[in-house]
Amino acid sequence: MQETLRIEQLSRVNLYALISRILMNEVDETLLKSIIEDENMLSFFPSFAKWEKRKELSQKDLIEKYLNVDFANLFLMHLIPYESFYRRDDQMMETGGDNPIQALYNDFDFRVELDVARVMSADHIGVELEFMYKLCEAEYKALEDGQPEIAAEIAEIEYNFLKEHILEWAPMFLLNVKSEAGSAFYFDAAELALEFMMNDFEYLTHLKENGYNYNL
Numbered sequence: 001m002q003e004t005l006r007i008e009q010l011s012r013v014n015l016y017a018l019i020s021r022i023l024m025n026e027v028d029e030t031l032l033k034s035i036i037e038d039e040n041m042l043s044f045f046p047s048f049a050k051w052e053k054r055k056e057l058s059q060k061d062l063i064e065k066y067l068n069v070d071f072a073n074l075f076l077m078h079l080i081p082y083e084s085f086y087r088r089d090d091q092m093m094e095t096g097g098d099n100p101i102q103a104l105y106n107d108f109d110f111r112v113e114l115d116v117a118r119v120m121s122a123d124h125i126g127v128e129l130e131f132m133y134k135l136c137e138a139e140y141k142a143l144e145d146g147q148p149e150i151a152a153e154i155a156e157i158e159y160n161f162l163k164e165h166i167l168e169w170a171p172m173f174l175l176n177v178k179s180e181a182g183s184a185f186y187f188d189a190a191e192l193a194l195e196f197m198m199n200d201f202e203y204l205t206h207l208k209e210n211g212y213n214y215n216l
Helices: 003-024 029-037 046-050 052-056 059-077 083-087 100-107 125-144 148-180 184-209
Strands: none
Touching: 003 125, 003 184, 029 059, 046 052, 046 184, 052 059, 059 148, 059 184, 083 148, 125 148, 148 184
16 A cells, blocks of 8 residues: 555544544543643644643542533533434434434444443444444455455445435534533534544545545
8 A cells, every 4th residue: 555545544544433432432531631642632622732721730630520511511411412313204213123224333343332322323423433443454465465356335325324414414403512512622522533433434425436546
């Protein structure tokens, strides 16, 4: 795999992994430390980088007094981060095995441990983005192994999942997160997720239009 393509694909893997982790569970000190101490990662959180509270408090206090409180408000109490809520006419969540997202995951042997992830349904935004992370990881491995045909098949799944699922509801949810965020961290996280998903769909659209030719 050519170096430019390797960097681009690895960046996609890492960003989906980061965003899915942030939107699925509260931040811990290890994750926060890795963001703060990595200039490249911190650049994705410009408001947080300048946030006075970040400079005034220890990471432990920042998490306990602000970030965990904001996460609970945004993802557990006031907003509903589930696709079925946004897409069903009755705004009811589909938490059982009838959820079409769960059936899709089963087709690709993607297992969701709801109790570990602390989510009620497989169509949680963090889980859907973790699915994209796993797909991108598999695509990257296929390219590394010199199997562009397999990579192309995976990229087609990514394109369809973004188009038919994530982009049908997640932008509205993320705009709500930006509007309701009580911390610079989750404002930036929502902005990062929104911008990255739109850019990635544009990338996949271009790739699809060119017959999934990775050499272009």
